[in-house]
Amino acid sequence: MQFRLKIMSDFFIRRLDAGSSEFSGDLEQLLAWESVADQRVESAVAEILREVKARGDAAVIEYTNRFDRRHLSRADAFCLDQAELAAALERIPADKRAALETAAKRVRDYHEHQLQSSWQYREADGTVLGQQITPMERVGIYVPGGKASYPSSVLMNAIPARVAGVDEVLMVVPAPDNQLSDLVLAAAAIAGVDKVFTIGGAQAVAALAFGTATVPRVDKIVGPGNVFVASAKRAVFGRVAIDMIAGPSEILVICDGKTDPDWIAMDLLSQAEHDEQAQSILLSPDAGFLDAVARSLEKLLKALPREDIAMRSIVDRGALILVRDIEQAIDVANRIAPEHLEVSVDEPERYLPRIRHAGAIFLGRHTAEALGDYCAGPNHVLPTSGTARFSSPLGVYDFQKRSSIIYCSPQGADTLGRVAATLAKGEGLDAHARSAEYRVVKTPGAERG
Template sequence: MSEFSVRRLDAGNPDFSSDLDGLLAWESVADTQVEATVAGILQDVKTRGDGAVIEYTNRYDRRQLTQATDFCLQAADLQGALERIPADKRAALESAAERVRAYHEHQLQSSWQYQETDGTVLGQQITAMERVGIYVPGGKASYPSSVLMNAIPARVAGVEEVLMVVPAPDNQLSDLVLAAAAIAGVDKVFTIGGAQAVAALAFGTETIARVDKIVGPGNIFVASAKRAVFGQVAIDMIAGPSEILVICDGKTDPDWIAMDLLSQAEHDEQAQSILLSPDAGFLDAVAASLQKLLADLPREAIASRSIAERGALILVRDIAQAIEVSNRIAPEHLEVSVDNPEQYLPQIRHAGAIFLGRYTAEALGDYCAGPNHVLPTSGTARFSSPLGVYDFQKRSSIIYCSPEGADTLGRVAATLAKGEGLDAHARSAEYRVRNSAD
């Protein structure tokens, strides 16, 4: 077992603020060398299309593609994967998909209008994006849950076509991922990844149609490519390492809380797991549980490094102070493992997803609870929200003036336009004003 240690902080200490800043510090995906490589790939794919995609895929994923059809999967391929996977895994995927779909149906927004007394009509028209692209990690990694969480909200929103890219390094491809694509209603799957896949989705190639938005997680090259094409297409977010913050009053089984922290720590060495509690003895118990439970984890080396380098057990004065600290951190996942947790909801301002009560493990939200697991990280929950149906819908304003409305609004608009020195604006409005010659 790796050497175990976990940082201990006290919110009552004078240096706590600077200590917390140090704990939360994380290098973003910005990397000059990576960005230069990505920029070259993006330009090449934009210029040469499928040929560049094939070249980079063969180089980085150790493939032997010769033509575009080599990386295109058909509906029969997805259905075949669905039929090949074990019955229990298919049932679990279908159950999770049903719950995710039901939850996201509550997010659907509808168009609306209202009429003013003079007959002018104002409103908003809601329409879905026409085509979106989903990036799914591939190869030995298998994230069928990512397929469900990204594709189903798009489908619920009414997106006409959902494309999916998934790398297949050394020709390895997960049947679970393809089965999830079949269940989620993905239209086309392309077995490509990296910056070249992002470029293909953003610019379009002879084989891959240009999309309106790209969503889904990836490595530093994918994240850098997504950031570079933003504006050409929409993106969901630039995600940082996974995070969990647990607030506990000390009455939950310390093994439960320790395993909740480890569930994020096992993602990668940069993942962050933090526990806040007013009970110092409970923090000691969780530290002991962490050391005990780490020994049995297949990803023990990753989890122990994550806990040692970015984890913390923090003593707070009370639950109110714990919420203050949590709001400052703005975590991706927040567990409130206390009695009557609902009473604290009004005070919680910044969190990607909030898990209430002792029985609500964050892992349930990753797979099957229903809400989306694509969440803001690195403090961006201060201004960002989970991926949802609304991310795949657009809003258009509706203005329909009656003659009376054009008269009233025209006089106001003309006055303001003249104040801004925009004479054509003013005249355009005044043309619709009654007795404008007066």
């Protein structure tokens, strides 16, 4: 059963009951979200990609001047060197620098645990098999810019690449009306970004994917952006790798009703304030607690600078869901596969083995999702829109490649060659079979096929 609870003027929040026969359909309706791009966006992006591929820097300058209201005349005008990043680091207040450095260290320490190593093993006949791990040569990170300031995005995207051993890390960040955040540039200095280009939108993605005289072509593009950036990343996938096509931010909270309702309400609002399409859901077996959180939402929303955005998000895509118990809440959470999952209950660790699908899991009453956004250590670039069923957070492994190693001894070539030749002939691939048979030890009188 689905209904909306009115808690303030023009504000309603959806209420669902997981025990209702209509719950499955109601949940599908709640989770429904259209793709990030429509035909108009994709058509505009396709034109920009074509022009940048054909005209390089000239097209990048043209689109940057048009969309970001700038007056660039030379490509070097959108390039920042290491000295300019260092200068931004010196300009920011001491407390902000200290916070960035603390967050960067925690992110770096966490991601160092993800490093993979090459490995090999030798079989009895001398054949050696293994895997060689190598970093990518060059990657590009996209960071939103202008009045918006997302230094955390710089740290979360650049530091894993650095830990992985990537040779060169490039960053693109738009500067509409020539506005650029010192915090973002300072974060780039701390994270070890090599070069920064003050361009954004689909033209920045195109420059990274195709390369221009000024912007080197990269192997992978990561980082968040608007609908045009997302559409461009999708379009260039295959020419370069990408991290993901991210949907709106999401949080799902499981609570037994014993946590302060203000805490839970603010956790929900922390995602709702991102944008109108963000999704915030609470699951609890305590109906009275759901009511208390609804009242807290009413109270706390009024004090938010982004009240209108958060309210629209809660009204359109938020929900309070009554469940039978915590076990059923976890079943529902696994079905949703949220980007962020808070488990605000007693002894949350005992439920961890049952959680199959979530981008990041926050255990305990004191673990606010916002800590993960900034400084806990794990990456905040996470799968959304149910893709946590098959995707993982951004990490060091996203900037490393794996190459298989096969070294056959003469005896190994003889053994494997006979097997391979038999299978190749079964597939009708004669050259494959002969190639394998050339290495097979010949019996006296046998002729090479």
